[in-house]
Amino acid sequence: MTVKLFRNAAIHTPVDRGRPAAGSAQGEIAVFAKGTLLTEGGRIVAVGAEESVTARLNRRPDMEIDCGGACLIPGFVDPHTHICFAERREREFELRRAGTPYLEILRQGGGILSSVRAVRAASEEELFETTAENVLSALSLGTTTMEIKSGYGLDTESELKMLRVIDRIRRETPLDVTATFMGAHAVPEEFRGNADGFVDLIVDEMIPAVVGQAIADSCDIFCEEGIFSVAQSRRLLEAARKAGLKLRAHVDEVHDTGGAALAGELAVLSAEHLLAANDEGLKAMAAAGVIADLLPATAYSLRKPYARARRMIELGLPVACATDCNPGSCFCESMPFIFGLAVMNMDMTPEEALTATTLNSAYSAGLAGRVGSLDEGKSADFLLLDAETPAGIAYHAGVSPVLAVYKRGEHVA
Ligand SMILES: N=CN[C@@H](CCC(=O)O)C(=O)O
Numbered sequence: 001m002t003v004k005l006f007r008n009a010a011i012h013t014p015v016d017r018g019r020p021a022a023g024s025a026q027g028e029i030a031v032f033a034k035g036t037l038l039t040e041g042g043r044i045v046a047v048g049a050e051e052s053v054t055a056r057l058n059r060r061p062d063m064e065i066d067c068g069g070a071c072l073i074p075g076f077v078d079p080h081t082h083i084c085f086a087e088r089r090e091r092e093f094e095l096r097r098a099g100t101p102y103l104e105i106l107r108q109g110g111g112i113l114s115s116v117r118a119v120r121a122a123s124e125e126e127l128f129e130t131t132a133e134n135v136l137s138a139l140s141l142g143t144t145t146m147e148i149k150s151g152y153g154l155d156t157e158s159e160l161k162m163l164r165v166i167d168r169i170r171r172e173t174p175l176d177v178t179a180t181f182m183g184a185h186a187v188p189e190e191f192r193g194n195a196d197g198f199v200d201l202i203v204d205e206m207i208p209a210v211v212g213q214a215i216a217d218s219c220d221i222f223c224e225e226g227i228f229s230v231a232q233s234r235r236l237l238e239a240a241r242k243a244g245l246k247l248r249a250h251v252d253e254v255h256d257t258g259g260a261a262l263a264g265e266l267a268v269l270s271a272e273h274l275l276a277a278n279d280e281g282l283k284a285m286a287a288a289g290v291i292a293d294l295l296p297a298t299a300y301s302l303r304k305p306y307a308r309a310r311r312m313i314e315l316g317l318p319v320a321c322a323t324d325c326n327p328g329s330c331f332c333e334s335m336p337f338i339f340g341l342a343v344m345n346m347d348m349t350p351e352e353a354l355t356a357t358t359l360n361s362a363y364s365a366g367l368a369g370r371v372g373s374l375d376e377g378k379s380a381d382f383l384l385l386d387a388e389t390p391a392g393i394a395y396h397a398g399v400s401p402v403l404a405v406y407k408r409g410e411h412v413a
């Protein structure tokens with residue numbers, strides 16, 4: 001197995017203590033000013049000061065790489081995307097910019113429903129090509145692991161088509177990918193006015209089909225006024241759990257419907273958005289160990305107040321950050337941009353933002369056993385940055401800070 005020694009790097013990484021980092025631990029980062037990373041067969045063998053790492057060598061490395069003093073951090077883990085879509089919705093952006101509310105566009109048959117029409121009409125190959133293009137753009141910006149949701153099919157066949165495309169992204173790109181089934185993303189035209197009937201279809205037909213093909217790890221739902229109620233969300237998530245899927249839920253994105261409290265009650269793996277979540281709901285989530293997946297580029301794009309990250313950290317919630325990349329509410333595949341928004345607009349420290357975009361997001365993706373930090377035994381996924389410290393990602397705005405992307409020890413972008 002190939003042994004590689006990466007020396008002369010300013011290494012910054014969260015340390016995995018076997019659970020998502022919450023409270024003050026969210027800001028605890030290991031720093032090795034003149035650090036060295038030793039990998040073998042794409043896995044991390046040792047990280048730290050040069051002498052301590054080279055002491056672990058039992059033979060000459062096959063490759064020695066001088067990182068030139070660059071800042072080295074774990075590869076970004078993006079734990080929330082809708083990046084599998086067929087067409088952009090740039091015209092809607094103009095409508096929203098001019099004042100039409102996001103949910104109003106959906107109510108009029110656009111929004112998510114326009115993406116559903118495009119995905120149903122696209123061939124599997126076309127959908128793969130569009131998705132791969134955006135995923136590879138994310139990779140070049142430092143995302144080495146990604147969660148991808150279905151949810152623009154909304155019938156059994158089209159949802160399975162999306163999940164097959166996501167599976168192909170996992171097999172044919174360098175990224176680690178986890179798939180989430182989101183048949184409950186919106187109520188499709190053919191069920192307009194009958195959300196309960198659509199939930200029946202998901203429970204009775206879609207979930208068994210998805211689980212039967214072992215093609216998704218989690219199940220998600222859009223719990224929101226006019227989409228799926230708390231009661232419908234509870235019913236669907238309980239059925240998904242029974243079928244063996246991990247649970248996620250989009251809650252309190254636009255309105256406070258009590259979604260955060262439901263996330264706590266069901267102890268889901270992660271609750272998404274939380275822009276309008278109330279304190280009681282957040283406390284229920286903290287008590288149940290739910291990860292708060294914050295999506296600041298969506299607040300930016302919808303021009304809403306940002307999620308209350310400081311309050312969440314204070315309440316002991318592990319905070320992760322994601323792009324939410326989708327063609328509607330937030331067309332952004334850039335984790336450096338997310339990092340910048342977390343620091344500048346959610347008042348997180350650069351150390352907290354680093355944990356949120358690597359370790360905690362790996363827990364949210366369900367993949368912390370192998371990615372998310374530079375701990376021994378994990379995949380050698382890391383970035384070299386044009387910065388002295390991770391703070392430089394927020395400092396140098398509007399450009400990519402990523403000089404090089406390594407996945408499993410290989411230079412991939
Ligand atoms: N809010 C629900 N789903 C996505 C948006 C999807 C879309 O508009 O296409 C989100 O998380 O923001």
Ligand SMILES: [Zn+2]
Pocket residue numbers: 080081082250272324
């Ligand atoms: Zn989303």
